[in-house]
Amino acid sequence: MLKLGVIGTGWITKQFIDATQEVGGWKLTSVFSRRLEKANDFAKQFKGEAVGYRDLDTFFQEGDFDVVYIASPNSLHFSQARQAIMADKHVIVEKPACSNPSEMKVLIRLLRRKHHLFYFEAARHFHEENFKTIAQQIKKMKTVQGATLTYMKYSSHYDDFLAGKEPNVFSPVFSGGALQDLGVYLVYDAVAWFGVPIRAVYFPHKLRNGIDGKGIAILQYPGFEVTLNFGKTANSYLASEVYGMGETIWMNNAADLQKVELIDKQGNKNDITKAVTTNPMITEVKNFTAVLQSSNSLANKQLMEDWLAVAVQVNRVMYDLRQSAHINFRSDYEFR
Ligand SMILES: NC(=O)c1ccc[n+]([C@@H]2O[C@H](COP(=O)([O-])OP(=O)(O)OC[C@H]3O[C@@H](n4cnc5c(N)ncnc54)[C@H](OP(=O)(O)O)[C@@H]3O)[C@@H](O)[C@H]2O)c1
Structure with missing residues (x-):
C-alpha cells in the first residue's frame, strides 16, 4: 500500500485522491493546509483517517506517508518538492514542476544523491x-x-x-x-x-x-x-x-x-x-502507481528518468x- 500525503486542498487534489482510490493500492494518510481545520475537513471526505497538518516541517517530519502530491500555487512547487526529497519522500508535483531551470537544476542535483526516490511532474495528458x-x-x-x-x-x-x-x-x-x-x-x-x-x-x-x-x-x-x-x-x-x-x-x-x-x-x-x-x-496515476509499486526495477527507474528528461526540456x-x-x-x- 502506498501511503499518500497531499499539499493543497483545491479541487485538483480531490480529483487526484479520487484517482488513487479508483486505481487502488493507495491510502491517504496526511493532509497539509495552511489551516488545520481545513486540512481535517478535507481529509474527512476520503476513506481512511488521514491526519491534518498546518505546519509544513511537522507534516514532513511526522506525517506517515511515502509519496507527497503537491498541488500548491506554482511558485511553491520547488521549495516544497525540495523539502520532500530531503525528507525522503517520493514526489508527484503538479505542472509546471518548477518556475525556471535554476530550480530544476537544484532538484535534479538533489535527486542524484537520493537514488531511491522518484520525482514525477503530473503532466496529465x-x-x-x-x-x-x-x-x-x-x-x-x-x-x-x-x-x-x-x-x-x-x-x-x-x-x-x-x-x-x-x-x-x-x-x-x-x-x-x-x-x-x-x-x-x-x-x-x-x-x-x-x-x-x-x-x-x-x-x-x-x-x-x-x-x-x-x-x-x-x-x-x-x-x-x-x-x-x-x-x-x-x-x-x-x-x-x-x-x-x-x-x-x-x-x-x-x-x-x-x-x-x-x-x-x-x-x-x-x-x-x-x-x-x-x-x-487515472492514466497518470496508473503509471505512477506501477512505477512506485516496483521501485527497485531498473526499467521503472529508467521510465521515470525518461519522463523527467521531458520535464526538464519543457521547463527550459x-x-x-x-x-x-x-x-x-x-x-x-x-x-x-
Ligand atoms: N493537472 C491539472 O489538470 C491541473 C488542474 C488545475 C490545477 N493544476 C495545478 O495544480 C496547482 C494548484 O492549482 P490551484 O488552481 O488549485 O491553485 P490555488 O487554488 O491557487 O492553490 C492551491 C492550494 O494551495 C494553497 N494555497 C493557496 N494560496 C496559497 C498561498 N498564498 N500560499 C500558500 N498556499 C496557498 C491552498 O490550500 P490551503 O488553503 O489548504 O493551504 C489551495 O487549495 C497548480 O500548480 C496548477 O497548475 C493542475
Missing part, C-alpha cells in the same frame, strides 16, 4: 493513450510540416482579476500566467512529439501586472514551425492539427484529447481515438518563451 497515439502517428509521417495547437479557456479567476484582485494564477509572485497554466500542456505536446525547438518566441497579451493573459508562441524546428495558441482570458473552440505531406492528424483539443482523427490527402477521416477515462488523472522551453517576452517571476530573482 502526457500519459494518456491518445497522446501516445498521436506521437506514433507523427513518427509514421515521412514529412512533418508543423502543427497548430490550441488550448484556451476563460478562467473564473479572470473576473476577480478584472475586479482589481490578483489571484495566484494571474500573479507573477506565484509564477502564474497563461503560459504556465495552460501553455505548458502545448509545450509538452511539442517537446514530446517533435523534440526541443531550435528557437522559441512568445507573443503574449500582457495584463496590468505584466502577467500574460493569453498569447501565441512559435517554436521553430529544422524544416517546420509549431504554433501554440493559449490563454485564460478567452474561450477557444478551435481544434488542433499536425501537418504531414497532405495527411493531417486532427485532435479536438491539444490538452483535453477526447477525439483524434487521421485525415488522408483526399480528406477521408479515420477515427483513431482511444478510450478516455472519466477522471482525467517555457523559460526561453518567457524570456523572449520579458515576463519575470519573483522566483527568478531568488537565484540571482
